[in-house]
Amino acid sequence: MTANAILQIVLFAAAVTLTVKPLGAYMAAVFEGRRTVLSPVFAPVERLLYRAAGLNPSTEQHWTAYALAMLAFSVAGLVLLYAILRLQAYLPFNPQGLPNVPADLAFNTAVSFVTNTNWQSYAGETTLSYFSQMVGLTMHNFVSAATGIALAIALIRGFARRSAKTVGNFWVDLVRATLYVLLPLALVMALVLIGQGVPQNFSAYTAVTTLEGLKQTLAQGPVASQEAIKMIGTNGGGFFNANSAHPFENPTAITNFIELWSILAISAALTHTFGRMVGNTRQGWAIFAVMGLLWLGGQAVCSVAEYQPSVKLAALHVDQTPNAQQAGGNMEGKEVRFGIVNSTLWAVATTDASNGSVNAMHDSFTPLGGLVPMFNIELGEIVFGGVGSGLYGMLLFAILAMFVAGLMVGRTPEYLGKKLEAREVKMAILAILVTPLATLIPAAIASVTPAGLAGLNNAGPHGFSEILYAFSSAAGNNGSAFAGLTANTTFYNLTLAVAMLLGRFLWIVPMLAVAGSLAAKKIVPASEGTFPTTGPLFVGLLTGVVLIVGGLTFFPALALGPLAEHFAMHAGALY
């Protein structure tokens, strides 16, 4: 690794850390219903929305009602988006005259955007009209992200409240997350992106003649507005097939840095929101420290792996030292504008968060470099994670960690003054088991059936990695692709859609059950025997539980894929 690379990693970490406190404190104020700087603008809009919906914002819901409201909202969004995609040829803002989306692809895409996954089995510029992109996808980018934030707030209330029967009101949380958090951030970011050259128009594609005399079609459209929420809301679905490697989505070094920051900004800040709402900001910083440690470990392994010289070129005595003339290391599948470190920063951040956007092709990473993004997703998307979903996932792991600690010292486990009993631990386990089940079972089926194998472009362990990555990405609601797998087939469209649904909603339901159960409990005052959850011991324990419970489940599969490929590469075999 170069000094320049280390400096860029430090700068990125500093930028994310610096915004944790102000953004986290702001979100705490929003969800506690306090007045904020944006209240004069959005409070009248909020009241109007409640009046139009006939909703009393002071009415709260039991966790079951909260869950059913979230499910009803999601299924309505699924049907609406499916209909938009199936009828796009008859809808406006379709200057290219693109046809209706086939049924299986429309279903996969609708599920993908409702679950905040944004897996894309299609190329946006050749498949979707501007209406589908804006009204269908961008709208879901907002509301699926807002749903994740709302759910995290419900769980935080579970910890913060005592002897309560309710966890909040889903509709109020959804409106506040959209209006006060996502909309202003997306608006500012979209304007910055436009200033940097990202297109925002409704024009038909432009046909140009290149300097070589060839004809080229330049796709464009309302890109900036989708790009902003795609990054901030940890959605990740690109306007173009090349995603953030495309110069119209990510034209400059400045946009690259801003987009990188925005991948983790809200998820990182929510740890501080958590600390504020439970009345002890050190609790939030402890969670942030665990996430930061896991991010740093992944970043170090991925960067070092990508800076390694090619084994084959080294055998030919080719100079691969990074210097002013060459990046050194592995540049295959990477944008020369961004180089190695900005590609690894993005790959690690996008898979730690359930963002899924890419500015380099993970399929072209070295085996160990490609293992890191896959492993990040398989941990359950809790290393910062998706907006909201990362925090509630990590808090379930914290419950499990405290249960383990309780077993070790023979005390009833407690966290934040709440006694953790059989019900909370059972629910946490039910949620945590979803990711491996929804990943490994369909990946195994795809690896042995003709329909699954038909999509492969590579043989051996690399081909297996492509399948494993696809189902990890779907079940983890990440949405990034390893590339190299032809996924727009009926088999993959349906199996990946089911994995996305399971990975999203079967996490959420037991998590909300935990929220409801905790809210009903009293808060026990800390005593001499209380396990401190703000110090390095807790940070170490939680990091260990995440790695062992979340990661070890996938070790056999990773051994068959990227690890086998790594050793094969050093033995001279490439796939």
Add this chain to the structure above:
Amino acid sequence: MGCGAILRPFVEDKMFDLLMLALGLGFFAAAAAYVFACNRL
């Protein structure tokens, strides 16, 4: 354009659309049942 033309994709691919609808709605119905199951557990 008449109503029939707009609905053409659903008519041409009726079985597939019905299958998708059944899969989506069926999943959410099962998820709702899971809510009550978790509440009793």
